[in-house]
Amino acid sequence: MPERSQDRVYTRLQDLVRLRHTAGGFSYLPKQPVSSLLAGRKRSKLRGRGLDFDELRHYRPGDDIRTMDWRVTNRTGKPHVRVYTEERDRPVIVIVDQRLPMFFGSRYKMKSVVAAEVAAITAWRVLAVGDRIGAILFNDDRVAEARPSRSDKKVMGWLGDLATMNQQLSVNRGIKNNPGALLKALETVERRVSHDYLVVLVSDFHGWSGEAMAHIRRIARHNDIICGLVYDPLERDISSADKLVVSDGYYQLELDPGHNELGEKFEASFESSFAQVRADLTRHQIPVIPISTAEPAAQQLRERLGGQRVLA
Numbered sequence: 001m002p003e004r005s006q007d008r009v010y011t012r013l014q015d016l017v018r019l020r021h022t023a024g025g026f027s028y029l030p031k032q033p034v035s036s037l038l039a040g041r042k043r044s045k046l047r048g049r050g051l052d053f054d055e056l057r058h059y060r061p062g063d064d065i066r067t068m069d070w071r072v073t074n075r076t077g078k079p080h081v082r083v084y085t086e087e088r089d090r091p092v093i094v095i096v097d098q099r100l101p102m103f104f105g106s107r108y109k110m111k112s113v114v115a116a117e118v119a120a121i122t123a124w125r126v127l128a129v130g131d132r133i134g135a136i137l138f139n140d141d142r143v144a145e146a147r148p149s150r151s152d153k154k155v156m157g158w159l160g161d162l163a164t165m166n167q168q169l170s171v172n173r174g175i176k177n178n179p180g181a182l183l184k185a186l187e188t189v190e191r192r193v194s195h196d197y198l199v200v201l202v203s204d205f206h207g208w209s210g211e212a213m214a215h216i217r218r219i220a221r222h223n224d225i226i227c228g229l230v231y232d233p234l235e236r237d238i239s240s241a242d243k244l245v246v247s248d249g250y251y252q253l254e255l256d257p258g259h260n261e262l263g264e265k266f267e268a269s270f271e272s273s274f275a276q277v278r279a280d281l282t283r284h285q286i287p288v289i290p291i292s293t294a295e296p297a298a299q300q301l302r303e304r305l306g307g308q309r310v311l312a
Helices: 013-020 069-074 113-127 153-169 180-190 210-220 259-282 296-307
Strands: 053-058 082-083 092-097 133-136 144-149 198-203 224-233 244-247 251-256 288-292
Touching: 013 082, 013 113, 013 296, 069 198, 092 113, 092 180, 113 133, 113 198, 113 288, 113 296, 133 180, 144 153, 144 180, 180 210, 210 224, 210 259, 210 288, 224 259, 244 259, 259 288, 259 296, 288 296
Parallel strands: 092 133, 092 198, 198 224, 224 288
Antiparallel strands: 053 082, 133 144, 244 251
């Protein structure tokens, strides 16, 4: 089905569902191709799939008696079982930013649409490998939660909520930018996850602060977290444009980036914020995936997480 021009400004549930066939060629597991962004991650909390021996521990009610290690049980006098990685559940939580600063795009799609697509592709990929996937969706005035599940129906439910939240974005609806919404979303995550989760945060990180980093560090103590940093190329090169026509789909405004060095000031502010976020996360060994609005989301995930170049 051909893409409509409005699909670059907003997304729909059917668009997010259609991305299911693109959700391949990459993995969030620690064992990665050498060229993957996640290759060589130190001390990942995530357990890989398979039958690899993981640990020996005391027997718990409900454990399969076939996993009993009788030699250790006889030696210690206490029942012990052998735990394999396939027995470790690996729930995933994807956090999706749909605030007003995400309602921006200059070439291919809005940052808000790309973030929604990354979330959908992640959800379909996680379901494909048999893990649970949940979501925390946030905009400038509310946070919506969906608990991790292996149910297609439940995933479709929160993808529908995500599409609705995306379609509510408009500069004409009196939406007030709320930088603190990022903190509220991270606080929600911190309350909900315990250990052995994978948390995927997809945002432009507007409102980044030391407090946000502190939340992420606490989450990362017992979980893995990966950050998708969404940006638009124009944010990094706006001063090169002669004239800019800005539109919300209804009204237009012409801007001159050269007026009072507006473009250079905007670029400097963006680069400073962009570099600060990456530096803070990298310092604490949190993987950062830069995601541009100028290329298909699935292609970028395959290149950065699958270690392969995939042509559009």
